[in-house]
Amino acid sequence: MLGCFFFIVGLTIGSFLNVCIYRIPKKKSLVSPRSFCPSCNTPVRWYDNIPVFSYLLLRGHCRDCKAHISIRYPLVELLTGYLFVQLYVFAQYRHESPCVFAGYLALCCALIISTFVDLELLIIPNEVTFVGMPLAIVFSVLCPGLHNEPDTLRNFSLTGIVRFDALIASVCGVLVGGGLVFFCSVLGKWVFRKEAMGFGDVKLLGMVGGMVGWKLAVAIFFVAPFFGLFMGIPVLLMKKKHLIPYGPFLSLATLVCIVWQDYFIEIINTYIQLFTVLFTGFHS
Ligand SMILES: [Zn+2]
Known part of the structure; x- marks a missing residue:
């Protein structure tokens, strides 16, 4: 019903x-x-x-x-x-609160708009992402459940105040999500001597990161190219276009990573442990 x-x-x-x-x-x-x-x-x-x-x-x-x-x-x-x-x-x-559910619905709407505008015009409108980024942070504070993680590692609290933890998690998500794509776009420009990834994608993953936190933002960043590979290359070959929109792949990866978030966060946590051991020799 x-x-x-x-x-x-x-x-x-x-x-x-x-x-x-x-x-x-x-x-x-x-x-x-x-x-x-x-x-x-x-x-x-x-x-x-x-x-x-x-x-x-x-x-x-x-x-x-x-x-x-x-x-x-x-x-x-x-x-x-x-x-x-x-x-x-x-x-x-997952027995998510109505608030978290509403957050996912809102994010889903923003992704649908970004995807279809990007498909048609190869831009991601600022009206969605630039407005979405601060909204994601505000929403995280209102609804800290978005950044709750069920296992022990995730229950680690930075400040002891749930809403403040959510604020930090959200801001980190914006910085890591946007930062990764920004780094990629700068690197791409330097290597290929032309625009590799638009600034719209930077803001898009920044907004998404603000809603889902930095760990999932990292996961999305690594999952999106697979969709790009499987769907983008046939499009490139068929249409002989040189530019493909990347927003749809980021959006698809976001939905996939939200639905399988336990799995992806587990992987990221494993990497965190691995790097901790590698760099500090510390076993937890
Ligand atoms: Zn008419």
């Missing part, structure tokens, strides 16, 4: 995300005017604005001018609905 509810909520929010994907890069207001057909400017009637259903009923064409409506609209709606249900199941399974 609740799964169904979150699917419908996801479809509806997906419909709004479509508006964001279309309007944010054009620096237009998200609330007014109402949705309209971009080719004949006729406002979309309420009964033509029902997620997915209206697209199928109109067979992908505007009711007035018969202009083609991009498949992206129902796709984004379905994807949002699907991800909302999956995150709901995930949160239930």
Whole structure:
């Protein structure tokens, strides 16, 4: 029942995300005017604005001018609905608080907007990431559960104040996430003598790091290139384009690392122990 509810909520929010994907890069207001057909400017009637259903009923064409409506609209709606249900199941399974669940939903929305804008325009809008970074830190303080780790290593408290620990964890996440991509982009520019990774990706992983903490940010940084390899190279070969957006791979890696966070954090912790032994000779 609740799964169904979150699917419908996801479809509806997906419909709004479509508006964001279309309007944010054009620096237009998200609330007014109402949705309209971009080719004949006729406002979309309420009964033509029902997620997915209206697209199928109109067979992908505007009711007035018969202009083609991009498949992206129902796709984004379905994807949002699907991800909302999956995150709901995930949160239930892990007994996450509603606050953590809400945080993941918000992050998921930001990733969907970034992904589809990046796919179309090869940019990740500042309106999402630059605003998202401080929001991620504020959200972490409001909802310290985001940075809780169930095993013993993770229960280690720096200050003894849960919210303050979450603040530090979130800021570290922003710095490590953004820093890793920034380092990569500087290195890439130096080696290849051209833009290897955009600054948008720096801010994107910074925002993500603020929500999931530095350990998962590191995991995401290393998982994303695998998706890039498996999906990006065929695209490069087929379309003969020289630039592929990296935001979608970072976003996909983020969802994967959130869902399997115990596994990835375990790996990172193992590396931390390994390096501790290597550099200090100290066995814990
Ligand atoms: Zn039209």
